[in-house]
Amino acid sequence: MGSVAGWRTAFWVMSALTLVLAVWVMAKVPDYPGQPKGERMPLRKVFTTPGVRPVLAVVMAWMLAHNILYTYIAPFVATTGLGERVDLALLTFGVASLGGIWMAGKLVDSHLRITVLVSLAAFAITAFIFGVNTQSSVVVFIGIVVWGVTFGGASTLLQTALADTAGSGADVALSMNVVAWNGAIAGGGVAGGMLLNAWGVSAFPWALVVLLIIGFIVAWGARSHAFKPGRRHGDTQVAAH
Numbered sequence: 535m536g537s538v539a540g541w542r543t544a545f546w547v548m549s550a551l552t553l554v555l556a557v558w559v560m561a562k563v564p565d566y567p568g569q570p571k572g573e574r575m576p577l578r579k580v581f582t583t584p585g586v587r588p589v590l591a592v593v594m595a596w597m598l599a600h601n602i603l604y605t606y607i608a609p610f611v612a613t614t615g616l617g618e619r620v621d622l623a624l625l626t627f628g629v630a631s632l633g634g635i636w637m638a639g640k641l642v643d644s645h646l647r648i649t650v651l652v653s654l655a656a657f658a659i660t661a662f663i664f665g666v667n668t669q670s671s672v673v674v675f676i677g678i679v680v681w682g683v684t685f686g687g688a689s690t691l692l693q694t695a696l697a698d699t700a701g702s703g704a705d706v707a708l709s710m711n712v713v714a715w716n717g718a719i720a721g722g723g724v725a726g727g728m729l730l731n732a733w734g735v736s737a738f739p740w741a742l743v744v745l746l747i748i749g750f751i752v753a754w755g756a757r758s759h760a761f762k763p764g765r766r767h768g769d770t771q772v773a774a775h
Contacts (some may be wrong), residue, residue: 551628555635580706585699585759588752592760593714594721595656595749599661600685600740601722602729610664610735614674617645626675634686641687642694650691650753653684658746660760665739683751699760 580586603610604627608620641649658679667673693711700707729737750754 551632555632562673577676577706580700580703581710583700583703583707585756586696586707586710588756588760589692589696589699590710590714591752592650592749593711594718595745595752596657596692597715597718598722598725599657599745599749600688601719602726603738605679605723606726606730606735606738607748609730610738613672613735614669614671623675623678626678630679630682631686634683637683638687638690640668642690644765646694647757647763648692649687650695651750653691654746654750654753656680657684658743658750661739661742661746664737665743695761698762713749
């Protein structure tokens with residue numbers, strides 16, 4: 535009964551936080567118009583725009599890593615003896631994600647590139663630590679906080695990078711982002727299930743490390759178009775994913 539009550543508490547807390555965030559977005563985020571249909575760039579042209587594919591590749595690698603762990607968080611935390619506290623793990627992740635959203639909002643204009651690289655590196659290091667030490671509940675919860683912060687800012691950072699790169703094709707590019715993001719959700723569930731069935735949860739951290747290193751290498755190498763250093767100077771409008 536305690537576990538069920540904990541799940542219900544976590545559900546209502548996260549629902550309340552989501553409602554507060556939705557109200558804030560409606561009150562503060564400008565309602566920019568989209569492009570008229572006749573002015574939209576062709577899908578292929580946008581996809582081949584320099585920088586678009588690297589950003590989408592980072593989206594896939596980063597979100598695949600995230601969704602493998604997030605989808606199977608219950609069996610993962612159970613290895614630390616926290617099987618009855620999945621609710622607390624998810625609540626911790628959710629609150630940390632809100633902090634990540636705030637941080638990304640502060641840093642996206644002035645330090646987009648470095649914030650993306652630091653986020654990927656921090657998540658990769660966290661995954662590595664999970665791989666070598668999942669016996670300590672304190673270590674796991676600290677890792678969940680780092681993971682949550684990096685994930686919270688991911689959407690803002692990646693969509694901004696994609697919109698800047700695509701320019702006038704931003705609407706089409708951000709539609710691709712939705713496909714990549716949702717594909718990573720599905721792919722994370724499938725990949726995580728295969729890993730769990732074949733090697734157990736101990737394989738999760740190492741799969742995450744590989745994916746995040748790939749994402750980091752792509753982001754590091756895409757400094758000319760996708761993840762430019764320095765302060766942003768564009769005024770590209772960014773829509774939600």
